[in-house]
Amino acid sequence: MTAEPLLVPHPDAGVLARAVAARLITALVDGQAERGEASVVLTGGGIGIALLRAVRTSPAFDVVDWSRVDVWWGDERFVAADSPDRNERQAREALLDHLPVDPARIFPMGHPREPAADDAAALKAATVAAAQYAELLASRAAPGTNLPVFDVVLLGLGPDGHVASLFPNLPGVMSTEAVVAVGNSPKPPPVRISLTLATIQSARQVWVIVAGEEKAQAVAAAFAGAGPIEVPATGAVGRERTLWLADRAAASRLPTAR
Numbered sequence: 001m002t003a004e005p006l007l008v009p010h011p012d013a014g015v016l017a018r019a020v021a022a023r024l025i026t027a028l029v030d031g032q033a034e035r036g037e038a039s040v041v042l043t044g045g046g047i048g049i050a051l052l053r054a055v056r057t058s059p060a061f062d063v064v065d066w067s068r069v070d071v072w073w074g075d076e077r078f079v080a081a082d083s084p085d086r087n088e089r090q091a092r093e094a095l096l097d098h099l100p101v102d103p104a105r106i107f108p109m110g111h112p113r114e115p116a117a118d119d120a121a122a123l124k125a126a127t128v129a130a131a132q133y134a135e136l137l138a139s140r141a142a143p144g145t146n147l148p149v150f151d152v153v154l155l156g157l158g159p160d161g162h163v164a165s166l167f168p169n170l171p172g173v174m175s176t177e178a179v180v181a182v183g184n185s186p187k188p189p190p191v192r193i194s195l196t197l198a199t200i201q202s203a204r205q206v207w208v209i210v211a212g213e214e215k216a217q218a219v220a221a222a223f224a225g226a227g228p229i230e231v232p233a234t235g236a237v238g239r240e241r242t243l244w245l246a247d248r249a250a251a252s253r254l255p256t257a258r
């Protein structure tokens with residue numbers, strides 16, 4: 001069973017980041033109250049990192065026991081560990097380096113161990129790293145299952161409708177694996193690792209966070225009934241709740257916005 005997507009409008013990107021930060025803090029606190037621990041899947045991208053900065057500056061951030069939060073990633077650019085392009089590095093700088101997290105509960109996706117000769121070699125190494133991440137997920141899953149039940153999956157949205165590193169019309173969108181390596185990404189860098197839609201759908205809540213006019217067409221297509229091959233974000237649904245948290249510009253092409 002999955003939740004129908006609900007669009008929640010916000011006036012602008014700054015308010016959106018602060019509102020999602022408050023929502024995330026509440027969801028993690030609720031998870032810890034109910035189950036003793038909580039988990040979140042992070043996203044890269046402009047609004048995804050802005051919201052992490054907003055968590056850091058929120059007056060309520062220490063209501064969460066950060067030592068009992070599992071932190072995963074929805075996707076990663078397969079670049080060197082110290083590359084500023086890495087979603088992990090950006091998330092650490094924006095938030096994780098400033099919190100009393102348990103390092104054993106931070107689960108970054110892999111990176112190249114040595115420079116690859118070409119994109120084909122990089123894709124091969126990323127395929128190994130994707131399989132290792134799937135094993136890591138399985139190691140944190142309840143007995144008899146191969147995925148943890150994430151409290152919240154955070155996802156940015158590309159102008160083409162991509163979420164994580166699942167791009168329109170590329171094989172990753174239809175994969176039934178838990179984690180995939182992606183080659184030929186239309187957005188640089190070309191080689192990436194991504195959770196699949198099947199894995200994202202194991203979450204209690206999925207939040208698509210979207211800011212900016214350049215995303216408005218993808219938002220409109222999603223709510224007009226596009227499918228996941230055309231607009232991958234439409235396949236990102238949670239078991240209990242699916243929210244599209246949008247600023248006014250991103251929601252501007254929805255019929256209700258007129």
Ligand SMILES: O=C1O[C@H](COP(=O)(O)O)[C@@H](O)[C@H](O)[C@H]1O
Nearest residue numbers: 043044045046047156157158164
């Ligand atoms: O490359 C990526 O892009 C998407 C969207 O980023 P945005 O800057 O347009 O919001 C992001 O969700 C993904 O994690 C990242 O790897």
